C-alpha cells in the first residue's frame with residue numbers, strides 16, 4: 001500500500017509550524033524541528049496519524065486564510081495563537097509527531113548528552129544506590145494486619 | 149469435527165499459562181485457544197530508534213488505539229478510566245510493567261475486618277504456597293524483610309535503587325514513612341533461560357531482552373514441553389452446553405477465519421476481567437438466556453479497576469530517567485484501614501524512575517509545562533532525566549453498577565459483539581485518591597521536587613480488570629465457587645482476574661496467578677469427583 005503523503009503546500013505549512021514549535025538554537029547547538037532531516041522523518045512517520053495531521057493543517061490554513069507559511073512572522077504568531085486556543089485532537093497529534101521525531105534525531109540526542117541509539121541491545125547502567133537508607137525501615141515492627 | 153480434548157483453556161495470558169502448566173503433569177490432553185499469536189521480541193519497540201513513537205501505534209496500551217488483528221474493540225466511552233490490555237500469547241503480561249506485589253492478608257477479609265464488600269472464600273495462608281510457586285515460575289526479584297508483608301523470599305535480588313530510589317528513600321525516611329524495594333517480575337540474574345535486566349528502560353510495552361516475565365517466556369515453554377497444545381490466532385466466539393447444563397466445547401474462528409467446533413470435557417476461561425464476561429454473555433442459549441454461568445446475574449458486574457493517580461515533579465539534578473526500569477520502590481504506609489483518614493481500606497504507592505525522552509516532551513507539552521518557541525530548549529533541559537513520579541494504586545470496592553455488558557452495535561473483526569464498560573469512581577475511592585495525592589505531594593516536597601503536577605484519575609489506566617465473575621460459596625452472590633468452578637455449569641472453570649471478590653490496593657497479577665495455580669491444584673486433587 002503506498003504511504004499517504006502531504007501535498008507540497010501542506011508540507012510547507014508543517015515545516016513552518018514545526019520551526020515555531022521547536023526553533024533552532026545556537027546556544028544549545030541544535031537544529032529546529034523544521035530541519036530537513038527531521039522533516040523527512042516526520043513525513044515518513046505520518047502513518048496512522050495522517051488524517052489528524054491533515055485536519056490540523058487544514059485548520060491552520062483556514063485560520064491563516066490560505067498558506068500559513070507565506071504569512072509574515074507577526075501574522076503567523078497571531079494565527080498560531082488562535083490555532084492553539086482552538087485546541088483539539090488533530091493539533092495534539094500533530095504536535096506529538098513533531099516532538100517524537102525531533103527527540104530521536106542524533107544531533108538533538110547528543111546535545112542532551114544521550115547516545116543516539118535504541119535501548120536494546122546495549123541497555124544502560126543503574127547504580128546500586130544507598131541501601132543503608134533502608135536500615136530505618138528494617139527496624140520497624142511489622143504492620144500488616146492479621147486476618148482471622 | 150476436532151478430536152475431543154480433556155481440558156480446553158481459553159486465553160494464554162497470566163492465568164491461562166499458569167493453569168496450563170500446572171495441569172500438564174496430569175498428562176490429560178490439554179489445549180489452549182488464544183486469539184493472538186506468539187510475539188517476536190526482535191521486533192519489540194526498544195530494538196528501534198523510534199521506540200517511543202510505537203507507544204502511540206502498534207504498541208499502544210489501549211486496544212482501541214492499537215487495533216491489531218488480535219485486538220477486539222471495547223466501548224469505554226462511559227468510563228473515566230479506559231481499558232488497557234494485550235492480546236497475544238502471554239496476554240497482558242507482554243505489556244505489563246511487572247510490578248509484582250501480593251495482596252495482603254487483610255485483603256481477603258474486608259467484611260470481617262472493615263465491614264465492607266465481602267470476604268473471599270480463600271485466604272492468604274491458603275494461597276501462600278502458590279504465591280511462592282508462582283514467584284519461582286515467573287522469576288521474581290525483591291528483598292526479604294519488608295515489615296508490610298508476611299515474610300517471603302523472592303528468588304532473585306532486587307533491582308538497584310539507583311539515584312531515584314536513593315532520593316525517594318531519603319524523602320520517605322525524613323517523613324518516617326514506609327518504603328521498600330518493589331517485588332518485580334524482572335530477572336536481575338540469569339534465570340530459567342532468561343537474560344538479566346540490562347535497563348532498557350522500556351518494560352512497558354514489551355521487553356526485548358526477555359528479562360521481564362511475560363508468560364510466553366516463563367510458563368508457556370514449560371507447558372508446551374510438557375505436552376500442552378497452544379493453538380494461536382483462534383478467537384472463541386461462544387461456549388456451548390448440553391441438556392445437562394454441561395459445557396460441550398467451544399465455537400471459535402481459526403487463523404483463516406473459519407468457524408470451528410472444539411469439543412472438550414472441561415472448559416477453563418482465562419480471558420481477563422473484560423474478555424471473560426464478554427465471552428460468557430456471548431454464550432447465551434435457551435437454557436442460559438442471560439449468558440452462561442449467570443444465574444446470579446453477576447457476570448460482568450462489580451468491575452474494579454484500581455483508580456490510579458500519578459503525581460510527578462522535577463529535581464534539580466539528574467535521576468535515573470529512562471535509563472532503568474520504571475519500577476523502583478513501593479510504600480505500603482497507607483495500605484491498611486485507618487478510619488481517621490476518612491475512608492476504609494487503603495492504597496499502595498509505587499515510585500517510578502523516569503520516562504523516555506520523547507515521551508517526556510510529549511507529556512509535558514500536553515500538560516502545558518513545556519513551551520513552544522524560544523524557551524523550549526532551556527525548559528526541556530530542566531525536565532529531561534529529572535522526573536520523580538509517584539503512582540497511586542487505590543483499592544476499588546465492588547459496586548454492581550460498574551460493569552461489562554455487550555455493546556448492541558460494536559463488533560470485533562469476526563462479528564462478535566464487543567464489550568461495553570459502564571464505570572464511575574466510588575465515593576470511598578475518591579476520598580482515598582485525594583488523601584493519596586496530598587501525601588504524594590508531601591513526598592515530592594520532601595525530595596525537593598519542583599513543578600509538581602497531578603494526573604487523576606489517570607485515563608489510560610484500566611490495566612487491572614477485576615471482579616466481573618466473582619468467587620464465593622453462595623451461588624446467588626457469586627459466579628464461581630471457592631475453587632473456581634462455575635456454580636451453574638459443573639465442568640466450567642474461571643481462573644483470571646474476574647474471580648476477584650475485592651481488588652486490594654496493589655497490582656493484581658501475582659495474586660491472579662497464585663489463584664490460578666490454586667484452582668489447578670484443587671482440580672488435580674478432585675479429578676475423580678470434579679463434576680459432583
Ligand SMILES: Cc1cc2nc3c(=O)[nH]c(=O)nc-3n(C[C@H](O)[C@H](O)[C@H](O)COP(=O)(O)OP(=O)(O)OC[C@H]3O[C@@H](n4cnc5c(N)ncnc54)[C@H](O)[C@@H]3O)c2cc1C
Nearest residue numbers: 159161162163183235239240245246247384644645655657
Ligand atoms: C500497560 C499495562 C501495565 C500493567 N502493569 C502491571 C503491573 O505492573 N503489575 C501487575 O500486577 N499487573 C499489571 N498489568 C495487568 C496485568 O497484565 C494483568 O493483571 C494480567 O495479565 C491479567 O491476567 P489474566 O490472565 O486475567 O488476563 P490476560 O493476561 O489479559 O490474558 C487474557 C488472554 O485471553 C485472550 N483472549 C481473550 N478473549 C479471548 C477469546 N474470546 N478467544 C481467545 N482468546 C481470548 C487474550 O488474547 C489474552 O491473551 C498491566 C497491564 C497493562 C496492559
